[in-house]
Amino acid sequence: MTILIKNIKELLQVRDENTLKVSGSQMKELPSITNAYLLIEDDTIVDFGSMIDVSNVKADKTIDATNKVVLPTWCDSHTHIVYAGDRSQEFVDRINGLSYEDIANRGGGIVNSAKTLQNTTEDDLYNQSIQRVKDVMHLGTGAIEIKSGYGLTPDAELKMLRVIKRIKKDFPVKVKATFLGAHALPLEFKTNKQGYLDQIINDMLPQIAKENLAQYIDVFCEKGYFDLNDTAQILEAGLKYNLIPKIHVNQFNAFGGVALAVKYGAISVDHLEELNTEDIKVLKDSNTMPVALPSCSYFLSIPYTPGRQLIDAGLPLALATDYNPGSTPSGNMNFVVSTACIKMKLTPEEAINAATLNGAYAMGISKQYGSITKGKKANIIITKPISGYHYLPYAFGDNHIDQVIINGTII
């Protein structure tokens, strides 16, 4: 099956196969072709170029993209999209003055989500989660990382990871799975943190490896959750099973988590709302992708990741949603791109690079995803008629997407 998209007003993010991420001033550039065509064969991008050269191109199906912009789908490299229930009551509690930490101390927060999930069957969890997966696909997400971490018992963590595996099998969206057993301390281990770490290392990890349920390992490295020593134990144990670190650091405090993650070869460090000069220095000498989660900052009214500072220091940056029931009940990458421009002062070019190619890098998939490149997967957003791509972040809060193609399938 071949699909020809023709009369494209502007085809964005056109790259050769050797560009796997963009850093610093390169992020200001978004290579494009105006008045373009794009040819898809089955699940692959096979050709593109100027409409002047289109006369020899034949296809089974043709889509007319007059006045429309075409770009690669979003690559959302940080989500917790598999969860049970919601935490809208805590949302109201926060409006009434309680902090995220107050709520966690009362037994709310992550532990609350874990209790609900433990009492949810695998099928029910799958059915709740795929509704959200379908929604984000329609919002232009074509590749997604999904974490465990709302189980916090061996059974419930495995249940989450098996649901992620089913999503990977049942949907065209590209899925990468991350084991986040060290997301919060379960109540029964409140005075015995080492006991829980041992359970993660000795009970959960071997089974996850046996069933091949995760590619990455994550820790919520934060004061009051897991310190540097705890994080090192988990990452070290994960590496024995070839699980690459991809960790939550510097959301509320900067205390050396970035350096630790880099030391263990993390593919990404995520959050970074609190960042010091030492962190930036460490990242400059690494292959680790910094990931900002602006809709989390928006929802919690905490500082935004200093993305401008990271890019101006010559670093790359990726953008992701952090879709989760507590701090970001939204998986809308379009909103993330807008918020990065509005609140973090990224240019539209930087934000689109961060949400496509660099997002793919942060999931280890930028050889196949994240740009319009011959041989890459046919993951395409076709916008409604718009004045140009600047309009996408500018006219925030509305859906400007007309059609989404994922793995060659029109969604």
Ligand SMILES: [Zn+2]
């Ligand atoms: Zn997260």
